Amino acid sequence: MYSSTLVVIRKALPLLCCLFAISGAGAQNLSIRGRIVDSKDQAALIGSNVLLIHLPDSVRQGTAADASGGFSFPGLTPGRYVLAVSFLGYTTLRRTLELRSQPLNLGAVGLQTGGAVALKGVEVVGRAAAAVQKGDTAQYDARAFKTNPDANAQDLITKMPGVVVTDGKVQAQGEQVQRILVDGKEFFGSDPDAVLKNLPAEAIDKVQVYDRRSDQSQFTGFNDGNTEKTINITTKPSFRNGQFGRILAGYGPDNPSSNGKYRVSGNLNSFKGRRRLSIVAQSNNVNEQNFGTDDLLGVIGTSAQGGGGNRGAGGPGRPGGGGRPGQQGGGQAGNFLVNQSSGISTTHAIGLNYADTWGKKTDVQSSYFFNLSDNTTQSTTNRLYNVLTRGRTLGYDENSQATARNINHRFNLRLEHKLDTVNSILWQPRFTLQRNTSTSALNGRTFLSGISDVPATTQSLNNSTYNSAQHGLTLANQLLYRHRFAKRARTFSLGLNTTYNDREADNFLLAQNYSPDTTATDQYSRLDQIGWNWNANATYTEPLSLKSQLQLNYTLSYAPNDSDKRTFDQLTGPRTPNDSLSNVFRSNYLTNSGGLTYRYQFGKVEWAVGAAVQHARLDNDQTFPRALTTQRTFLNVLPTATLQYRVSAQQNLRFNYQMRTQNPSISQLQEVVNNSNQLQIRTGNPNLAQEHSHNLFLRYSSSQPETSRSFFALLGGSYTDNYIANSTVVVREPTSIGGVLVPAGGQITRPINLNRQYSLRSFVNYTLPLKVIRSNLNLNANATYSQTPGIVNAGLNYSRSPNVGLGAVLSSNISPELDFTLSSNSSQTYARNTLLSQNNSRYFRQNTALRLNWILIKGITLQSDVNHVAYRGLTAGFDQSFVLWNASLGKKLFAKQQGEIKLYAFDLLAQNNSIGRTITDAYTEDVRTNILQRYFMVMFTYNLRNFGGGAGPADMPRDNNRPDGPGRPGRGPGGGS
Template structure:
């Protein structure tokens, strides 16, 4: 045993001794130190990157834990010629290369191609990744590349999170790509076209122009193309056929030039794959919307939960039901003149969705819980057209004009058949219902804005005017055929046979005036004024057909118009320093709401005054560590649907009615955000802490009729409170060729539950986290493991027996194995979903396993034959479970089962750019490698 321990010690000692450290100092020819230069250790055999680092403030560098072998030391720095040295370790555990002197780049050429070999760079608030360092498979798309980046996460539904926040926008070379839908870029652009991936918070045009932070930010990723892609064409074609009549086709064609970008997209499949995002889903579902205007000029959009028809969004992040999708579009950007840029796109998509769904909902009530069960079959179709256009004109050095328009036209058809029932606590039947609803309609939305910006001769003095005009026209027709049976004291049956038609016309116009004045010492004062008017005209006609002839139903019909307007004026003060900025301010908002219910000759007339303070603080510890604090207030007005006292009986067992007496909600929001990213070690940490406190919060109260029919009505409650925290830590282990990412999350929401006019508090607590592990062995094998854990508990003051505790967990594994000189690729992915409810002893596990093998063919591997087996275990069920202020609900839906598919993928890059885009420019040229 002792001999074994001695041997183990000896071997480990030798292993440690084999590790070396390379260090030195970097200066220029004058002896000036060069900080933040990129130092790379390359393999002497194939020049592959082994490790890298950056020089410190005094020019020193040190790269540790290198195996004892021959290397090439390469140093790059902007405006200096690259420097290389051969490393030959002889004795000892350190190699000191001494003072290295870099030569300035002396030659000045008309055409210079600049390349960047640094894996990661941090430029103040932007993290930039060198795409070629993060290897992807042949014919991969941008989404696959993003999965490789530290601090970036991509869910199975394509949702992207960077630095802990959801990415709302993707641009290509700084220009719009099909509007603001990230998935159109990430799921359609080839990964090998990308040179750099830049992650940053995009500020509003007004904030960039004036220098005064208005708080409007979008987490944005910019994809910087390779130089050869900017001067040629590239793209992919894909087609596949499978068993069970499954098919898939996709095309991406791109032609980029110096002053012009053209992209064409097309897709068709019946395997539940969408290349676009949530906006189309929401226009499909017809969910209600409301807008909130904040003290800092923030505009928020929140989606209501009273979803009457359309696609059910599975919270397990897998599309429920069976979807057939056809989509296509064109994106065109061009510099019309030296000072005028055009960015425009058109996108069309058609969805056909078939859904089988079982719903089990426990409605909590002080008098006794009710169980609602429902089986439904839905067929929904949606056709959507989107047109976006931006013209940005720099009139002269002091004036600019920007015009933006977005036009959306939507057609929907929904046909649902369902059977539902309500049960008492003892299991006795209270009522049941069978119904069929048909709904179809169109909507047209046009949003337009014109922004004029002017700089005065005095630096920092600016004036901007923004005018907006938005129009929405909605036309819908529907019918309901239902039979409802009651088994309580008033036993009987009620047949509902109705048709309805509804038109909603909305006109919104607004104007914003902003003036900034420099106060000296990098201090600024901003004065702003905003006016907004929202005019609504609602007509809903309901006709009973029970008598055989249409009979107007005035209790369910509605003629309503409203005029919502506000005036808001405010002042903001901003202080800029080298490592921090401070913004404080406040505005006063006067709100007026006037409405008329013509059928009942009733009127609504309310006015409100609110003071809306705002405060922001940014502190830069270093170029890679930042702290940000934001505090703002906002006013959320009731929606048109919430204000109308008209019953919606599309579900006879679950009615809803509006409330004309609603007051606006007043919300306080604060966020503390810390970001750290070390580009040398790839260690990153992102932390958030959020608090939201709402006065006069709007929530849905519940009441029950004698027949146990539920009626929902929006009401104001005193306050609600929401707390949440999120911390993400990522780090690599170079010895193991591995990278880890760990996220911890916690949140608590306290609200008010109102059932049969009895108020009680409710607390919802969520604890969870995400884990990610990536391993790569050369160019042969890679694997990625992940977990997403969520523990959710809900406690009710009125009845502890109704408390809920449940888990929604997702475990993932993905691997790739390259065979026979990378001519074959074996890939597999596993997604293991678990749903557990400790209260009801419900437990469901759903594994989804996909396996594929690819054979690369044609020159430069431009062709790929791919045979795949999707959903190997033939799991055709989807589950989602949620708890709300007064119910717990679980839904089980149908899902796509097992199928086999043979596909051919063809890359156009090499064929359309036979020289790879690297032909020297006329008159000569050179390539500069920079850090």
């Protein structure tokens, strides 16, 4: 009996060893996960501190709850653990857990409000950590940055490391912020300016800066590289139930330098739990503008006024493409934003924002904006081409006056509905309706620059008046269906995105040219453009193990666009069709793309590699004035790669590479002459091919909470083949194109594909506290280098623009009564050309600013803003050094000092100025524009504050459908992205 038992044990021992080995190997990959929520309303508690303690050896590991309240501890072994969860204003929770052979999902872990325990006889005074790095999210504590009681969100975040606000555009860590959220939800759509101006600083608890992934990426857990630089503002619990707002009214009488000035604005916010309703309104004639990207037509197309050519900074390496409202600029919406430093505007605007949770399954966020803007612009332009004629440089001068009225309606909705625990739908419609009317008059001159004792010689003159009335309609829908299978991390999603654009324009041109003969033009043109974009995509993810995941996707996209331009001469008698300046054109762009991506994550390292095969076909069909058909096909392999290394809890390193393609727009393809300025002729090119760009970024961030120091570094670049550049011909003798006579010195521009366009940029930011003066010092440095190809008079030219910059910001942290910010930024830019090195130049720009808010005794307030701007190296007569000084003296009113009356002065020294330089492959130009100058105003302000107090946290973003990914916490504010 005994011997037989030994035989059984001896035979079973190898099998038992194998089973224990397998069990032990699998046990090393166990995990504990869950969500931290408010026990009453189940709202996610972003940033909760979650600590896991192993018993009996007390080995600890911690994390912070992400945007959905989620947390995860991967790579655990079986045994007993203690889970400890804490959050400001809540009672700390401790729970003993038993981890056996299966991963443990705790679901919703609720915290009870309270937890503020008074310690008798003990007072702990400490400095709030200014910055904390949580994964790849930089989190700033508002308590560490002191501002005046009347400060808004913009006043607060500009004190934070690496955050800069200029003309309503926010930059963080060297990149433009595309979205600002409030408690994880959109606030007035994607308009950062509306959030920063209408949210009081005293309501803010934390500010988080991170790269927000797309909704698709958040659901699947895959980092596909499609991110938006995002700021999430979390509010204090006491401000989440009640009403707050502000009204302002001011008037200034006529004076020798300005007409009467006025400013009226107000905002009212009502927060109750998950429901948030906000109203903002303003009317003024002092250049206070409140526009988002969609607030200007942005698709003026080939019939737009072309007097200014391609203006604007564009992106790195691009020659720009902005311009004044009503002018040609490449067809991109961002190029036509009203710039507060360009011209003078009167603005009337109203906006509504609504967010709520309907029942337990539906989250809704919506906003509506109405804008009416009247703009008057006067500008002087000096341009030097990279062209020599008889040993002299060809130049162009222009004086112009323009008025524009823009009326815009914009509506956005985001509705997310959970069908059940595994299925959800996300719907995001967008509607924009716009009307733009503009009138411009310009006097242009081409000339040969002076040399030695030879003065500049005029070649041709152009005087023209241009009137335009345009209508724009945009309808867009994004629909995303998501399904989660029973197996963890196995998902399927199906998306459909549609966009419809309808543009109409009526244009009138009256011009006279002298070269040396006089020619006259009197024309009317009509432009009708209709475009669709259909995009369907399917994505499937499959977990291969607890550490790895596979994603398959397929995308089908179809974009048909029609453009019909008709031009009529009306110089003598009735209108006569001008076939040379008319064109009927259709473009169809069809793409099929299938891709595969592998993702692996273990411990501190996460990486993913993948590739997509894309087949594209571009069909162009011109039916008038002559039939012309072109067809091109493209086959590309588009690789992607990402790497994220969490060096420690406070250090993070990220790498991202992606290859993309970009098809030409219908305005670039349509071969029709735009003669609105006969010294600046533009036309399209139906033979354009798609661009191929490689984009690479490396980011490193670090923070030391105990010393309130933080560091951020970025290195990035792009390289583009088939870059859609410009072929520019500057004619030396009068030349005819499309029936239009271009005088000597006139410019003809046509898009063309060229290679070897690239740009590099770097940014470094370091922040540290100066305890001696109780202030924060923010140091930054940046460098960029771009190469842009172009054809100038049949010669290949590479325009290279190195740029280096240094900056420092000193912001006070003394007390709420004394708030100042001292900053200085300097940059040196070089213009280098391979075709004509004689035109190489460099220019220097420095901006030093002091902002002071001081509450004196007995409620007396003093505010002062002083800006010194200096330019060196511009065209003769454009170099400037001026000081813009604004100041006010006020008195607080009422028992709680909620009101204030003050005397405000703008531009006390009457030196305000506006100058800009643009460098392209064909020319370098300087532009001076009229700008608002000295005025005085009496202003009254009243702050409304009505809060219930003691309210629990309001609704935070909840996304039960988003997986945490194999063995890691989810992504979003507070948890990385």
